[in-house]
Amino acid sequence: MRNSVLSYLFLPLFACLSVSAHAVTQTVEQMPRAAMATGAVQAQSARLDLNKADVQVLEAGLSGIGKAKAEAIVAYREANGPFTSVDELLEIKGIGNALLERNRDKLKVE
Structure with a gap:
């Protein structure tokens, strides 16, 4: 029961x-x-626009990019005009394939 x-x-x-x-x-x-x-x-x-971002935004938003490389990106843009593609970052001293691939999904060019 x-x-x-x-x-x-x-x-x-x-x-x-x-x-x-x-x-x-x-x-x-x-x-x-x-x-x-x-x-x-x-x-x-x-995503960060390479043609509009300043040094502080690039430094804070990208992996492996410090103040010196962020300044180099801005200086390259000022000397050569706006970026036409993200791959153009390879022209900057200190930025190689590994660093570009690490940050590719965080970047855009408009």
Whole structure:
């Protein structure tokens, strides 16, 4: 008698737990897609324009770019006119392929 009463009490409990666990699993699987979509939109809007950014913005926004390289980017832009592509950064002393590739997704040219 006691076992049958306990089984009537625990059966709905376990059924609810199973449904809840399934719902959480589906929610967690959907979260990264939404987060990636939001991140992609933020990444596009947060890109630095090489033709408009000043020394402080370049220094703060780019990985591996300190004050000296940021000043070199601005000096190159002033001497040679606006950048036509991000790849033009390779013309600046101290900026190589590795540094450019590390920052390519953070940059744009308008």
